[in-house]
Amino acid sequence: MASHYEAPIRKPLVTGNKSYHDVSVDISNAVEGKANKQWWIVFSISMTLFLWGVGCIIYTISTGIGVWGLNKTVGWAWDITNFVWWIGIGHAGTLISAVLLLFRQKWRFAINRSAEAMTIFSVIQAGLFPIIHMGRPWLGFYMLPIPNVYGNLWVNFNSPLLWDVFAISTYLSVSLVFWWTGLLPDFAMIRDRAVKPFQKKIYSLVSFGWSGRAKDWQRFEEVSLVLAGLATPLVLSVHTIVSFDFATSVVPGWHTTIFPPYFVAGAIFSGFAMVNTLLIVMRKVSNLENYITIQHIELMNIVIMITGSIVGTAYITELFMAWYSGVEYEQYAFLNRATGPYWWAYWSMMTCNVFSPQLMWFKKLRTSIVFSFIISIVVNIGMWFERFVIIVTSLHRDYLPSSWTMFTPTFVDIGIFLGTIGFFFALFLLYSRTFPVISQAEVKTILKTSGDNYKKLRDKNG
Amino acid sequence: MAEKTLHAVYDDDDKLLDAVKKIKAAKYEIEEVYTPFPVHGLEKAMGLSDTRIAITSFIYGCLGFCFSIWMMNYIMILDWPQNIGGKPSFSYLENMPAFVPIMFELTVYFAAHLMVITFYLRSKLWPFKKAENPIPETTDDKFLIEIKFDGSEKELKKLIDKTDVFEVKVHINKKSSHE
Numbered sequence: 001m002a003s004h005y006e007a008p009i010r011k012p013l014v015t016g017n018k019s020y021h022d023v024s025v026d027i028s029n030a031v032e033g034k035a036n037k038q039w040w041i042v043f044s045i046s047m048t049l050f051l052w053g054v055g056c057i058i059y060t061i062s063t064g065i066g067v068w069g070l071n072k073t074v075g076w077a078w079d080i081t082n083f084v085w086w087i088g089i090g091h092a093g094t095l096i097s098a099v100l101l102l103f104r105q106k107w108r109f110a111i112n113r114s115a116e117a118m119t120i121f122s123v124i125q126a127g128l129f130p131i132i133h134m135g136r137p138w139l140g141f142y143m144l145p146i147p148n149v150y151g152n153l154w155v156n157f158n159s160p161l162l163w164d165v166f167a168i169s170t171y172l173s174v175s176l177v178f179w180w181t182g183l184l185p186d187f188a189m190i191r192d193r194a195v196k197p198f199q200k201k202i203y204s205l206v207s208f209g210w211s212g213r214a215k216d217w218q219r220f221e222e223v224s225l226v227l228a229g230l231a232t233p234l235v236l237s238v239h240t241i242v243s244f245d246f247a248t249s250v251v252p253g254w255h256t257t258i259f260p261p262y263f264v265a266g267a268i269f270s271g272f273a274m275v276n277t278l279l280i281v282m283r284k285v286s287n288l289e290n291y292i293t294i295q296h297i298e299l300m301n302i303v304i305m306i307t308g309s310i311v312g313t314a315y316i317t318e319l320f321m322a323w324y325s326g327v328e329y330e331q332y333a334f335l336n337r338a339t340g341p342y343w344w345a346y347w348s349m350m351t352c353n354v355f356s357p358q359l360m361w362f363k364k365l366r367t368s369i370v371f372s373f374i375i376s377i378v379v380n381i382g383m384w385f386e387r388f389v390i391i392v393t394s395l396h397r398d399y400l401p402s403s404w405t406m407f408t409p410t411f412v413d414i415g416i417f418l419g420t421i422g423f424f425f426a427l428f429l430l431y432s433r434t435f436p437v438i439s440q441a442e443v444k445t446i447l448k449t450s451g452d453n454y455k456k457l458r459d460k461n462g
Numbered sequence: 463m464a465e466k467t468l469h470a471v472y473d474d475d476d477k478l479l480d481a482v483k484k485i486k487a488a489k490y491e492i493e494e495v496y497t498p499f500p501v502h503g504l505e506k507a508m509g510l511s512d513t514r515i516a517i518t519s520f521i522y523g524c525l526g527f528c529f530s531i532w533m534m535n536y537i538m539i540l541d542w543p544q545n546i547g548g549k550p551s552f553s554y555l556e557n558m559p560a561f562v563p564i565m566f567e568l569t570v571y572f573a574a575h576l577m578v579i580t581f582y583l584r585s586k587l588w589p590f591k592k593a594e595n596p597i598p599e600t601t602d603d604k605f606l607i608e609i610k611f612d613g614s615e616k617e618l619k620k621l622i623d624k625t626d627v628f629e630v631k632v633h634i635n636k637k638s639s640h641e
Binding site for chain 1: 475476494495496497498499500501502503504505508510513515516519523533534537538541542544546547549557560561563564566567568570571573574575577578581582584585586587588589590591592593594595598599600601602603
């Protein structure tokens with residue numbers, strides 16, 4: 001026991017007197033059991049939204065982008081807002097699994113699997129928007145630098161939009177292999193427990209024949225560490241590059257150097273909020289309260305509070321820089337955001353993102369499940385408004401006052417957005433019934449240091 | 463070729479580590495150890511050499527970095543130079559600041575993917591690969607030491623009995639797989 005020492009001041013991360021076998025049983029329960037009524041209800045709603053979205057996408061592509069609310073002045077609105085929103089949500093997964101791995105934070109083990117799943121599912125939603133916005137998505141391969149017969153028609157490597165293509169493809173594919181490599185031992189656990197032949201076959205297939213040899217584990221740990229080291233700068237680069245889409249253009253309100261850190265902080269902020277939304281429900285439905293404890297939720301709330309404060313500081317810095325720059329256009333852009341026709345979007349953003357996370361300073365509030373759940377949704381509404389404010393309020397007042405206009409979404413804009421929400425939740429619900437939602441092999445490694453039964457034993461025996 | 467294989471099963475990682483040390487000290491050859499999770503200190507106790515997978519990743523990263531420079535130099539400077547937003551396109555170096563993001567992304571892309579592929583190939587992990595852990599419980603809560611031996615079975619069993627063993631089994635010249 002002495003080799004598993006952990007400072008007594010640290011609270012247990014696994015409660016309920018769990019043994020190694022209990023961990024296996026608890027994690028595979030969700031996979032082996034049957035879905036209940038609520039699952040089917042939520043899944044049906046998600047699928048309905050998704051199908052509605054598919055209909056709107058088909059309508060857009062067959063008729064043209066004109067079915068959206070875009071106009072000559074606001075040529076980018078909900079599509080890019082939703083794109084940045086989903087990409088931002090996707091940042092928490094890699095942050096939890098990579099950055100917290102480098103910092104050796106043990107509490108990540110209970111949440112990293114689901115956070116990574118959320119990352120992959122939300123990056124898929126994000127990727128849909130630029131492809132739909134092409135109008136002719138079957139020509140999407142034009143974005144790739146491939147030799148072609150069109151007479152040296154190459155992509156433009158000076159363009160931030162192409163950087164985006166590379167950044168997001170790299171991010172999606174690296175996150176996917178990071179996730180899958182971590183899943184192999186857990187799929188193998190379910191495979192070796194499975195009694196139904198079909199289940200055994202499927203989990204044999206997806207576990208790639210993982211056997212748990214000492215050498216495999218040694219490589220597994222090294223690969224995880226190196227992937228974390230690679231994914232950390234990668235995750236920061238992705239939202240940095242997304243912010244370049246705006247920052248490299250000469251539009252007041254966009255052309256600022258603060259964008260990369262400000263976007264990255266906002267991404268982590270919204271991503272952690274989404275992780276909280278999903279896990280607060282999942283821990284209840286899948287009976288995982290002993291693994292995803294109040295302490296986990298509290299720690300995530302603290303991350304939300306800190307990144308929310310960084311975002312708030314960035315908003316104020318932006319205002320200061322607009323005034324200090326002495327550039328009339330820049331000053332007007334910010335004055336217009338706060339007091340112009342879109343004032344309600346600006347102040348929704350301010351309330352949700354700057355004010356609400358500050359409540360997390362109170363321990364009573366940040367350890368309350370209901371409160372955490374509400375704030376997690378409020379934060380994501382706020383972060384959607386942030387992107388809407390940045391994009392639409394900057395565009396709708398052009399350099400030429402004769403071009404000034406407003407943006408109103410059509411039912412197609414709304415339908416596609418709701419469709420991606422449905423698609424996202426449908427994927428997550430399917431995941432929660434078929435995948436090991438907690439990386440049980442890694443939880444077992446911290447059981448002796450952070451399990452409550454072992455902690456009590458150590459307190460008694462010294 | 464060893465005649466027989468002994469499987470010693472343990473139900474705790476500390477007991478396993480202790481047993482591995484004792485078996486090693488008695489100069490027996492440990493063929494393999496199967497565990498449900500990475501046991502810290504096991505590779506040292508077994509005398510496994512360090513993995514070189516991180517080095518391969520570094521090499522792959524360098525490869526990706528060079529590939530990105532070669533690709534963008536060919537496309538943007540040699541094959542079809544264009545004046546885009548006034549950015550200088552006469553030489554790679556002048557245009558380089560705009561290429562930094564993709565140089566970085568491709569470095570990460572190569573380093574991550576090729577390392578994972580190397581890992582899968584070296585550890586023989588791929589779809590339709592049959593699992594080779596001798597008993598299914600080793601992915602749950604059991605730890606198994608596989609020892610191949612020629613000599614006396616009694617002697618080895620005596621040694622194993624001294625460790626805090628859960629179960630011992632001896633197989634004669636047969637490769638075992640539970641599938």
